[in-house]
Amino acid sequence: xxxxxxxxxxxxxxxxxxxxxxxxxxxxxxxxxxxxxxxxxxxxxxxxxxxxxxxxxxxxxxxxxxxxxxxxxxxxxxxxxxxxxxxxxxxxxxxxxxxxxxxxxxxxxxxxxxxxxxxxxxxxxxxxxxxxxxxxxxxxxxxxxxxxxxxxxxxxxxxxxxxxxxxxxxxxxxxxxxxxxxxxxxxxxxxxxxxxxxxxxxxxxx
Numbered sequence: 591x592x593x594x595x596x597x598x599x600x601x602x603x604x605x606x607x608x609x610x611x612x613x614x615x616x617x618x619x620x621x622x623x624x625x626x627x628x629x630x631x632x633x634x635x636x637x638x639x640x641x642x643x644x645x646x647x648x649x650x651x652x653x654x655x656x657x658x659x660x661x662x663x664x665x666x667x668x669x670x671x672x673x674x675x676x677x678x679x680x681x682x683x684x685x686x687x688x689x690x691x692x693x694x695x696x697x698x699x700x701x702x703x704x705x706x707x708x709x710x711x712x713x714x715x716x717x718x719x720x721x722x723x724x725x726x727x728x729x730x731x732x733x734x735x736x737x738x739x740x741x742x743x744x745x746x747x748x749x750x751x752x753x754x755x756x757x758x759x760x761x762x763x764x765x766x767x768x769x770x771x772x773x774x775x776x777x778x779x780x781x782x783x784x785x786x787x788x789x790x791x792x793x794x795x796x
Contacts, residue, residue, distance in 0.1 A: 592675055593658045596682060597651050600708055603639040604647045614640060619690060619705040625698040634694065638686040640706040642760075654712045657719050658682075665722055669781055677780055681773060685714025688772035689765035696764065710765040714773030717743055721777045721784055724791050740792055746770065 607614035619637035624630045641647035658678075666674035689710025697703035719726075720743040727736030747770055754763040778785050 591659075591662065592678055592682075593655065593662050596658070597655060600639050600641070600647065600651055603636075604641040607640045608643070614706075619693070621694040621697040621703060622699065622701045624694065634690045635683075635686055637690070637706050638708045638711055641708070642706055646707060650708045650712050654708065654715060657712075658715045661715060661719050665719065669722065669784070681714055681718055681776055682711045684776055685711035685769045685772055688714070689762075689769035692768050693762060693764055705762045705765065707762070707765075709762065710769030710772075713766050713769035714776070717770040717773035718777040721774050721788055724788050725795060738795055740788075740795075743770065743774075 607617075617633055617636040618640055619633050620630075624633060641650065662675065662678045666678055670677050686708075690705075693703075693705060720728075720739045724738065724740035724743075726739045728739045728742040729736045747767060750763045750767040750770070753761070754767055
């Protein structure tokens with residue numbers, strides 16, 4: 591299954607990178623370096639399979655497993671039939687690219703900016719799920735109860751946008767924001783009828 595393969599690939603590459611810092615440094619995302627050496631464009635993709643530490647890897651993969659597995663096995667097949675796995679792969683890979691390009695434009699002259707992690711792709715998967723099942727329950731970090739997925743998504747994008755504008759810290763909030771936006775829009779493009787269905791489900795909450 592695609593979800594398990596993606597998790598395995600992330601774990602293998604990340605754990606190898608933990609013990610081989612030259613490998614880690616070679617394939618992370620550094621827009622400044624990519625701007626000056628076009629041969630490094632592949633790092634826009636490879637950085638998403640590296641993680642800063644075990645906690646970063648565990649958090650991303652647990653989140654991806656929790657949302658990605660039902661999306662791949664149940665939700666996408668119900669809406670896209672035989673194309674489900676193909677679209678699921680495009681969703682994940684597209685999330686990597688969509689979250690990396692804005693960061694590249696923003697930081698291509700910033701020597702000190704580097705990034706690793708699958709967060710952009712994971713956010714794309716989460717927001718695809720939110721579009722299709724906006725009233726399902728999702729839990730926010732540090733809250734002991736779930737809230738509707740649509741509310742979770744709105745709050746998540748708002749906070750990510752604010753933190754990205756504020757800057758500072760070690761978290762690539764802009765990758766979260768653009769990965770989420772991509773996942774939502776990409777899934778609409780696959781099946782436009784999901785958008786009016788999204789709003790109809792939102793109405794049922796009130």
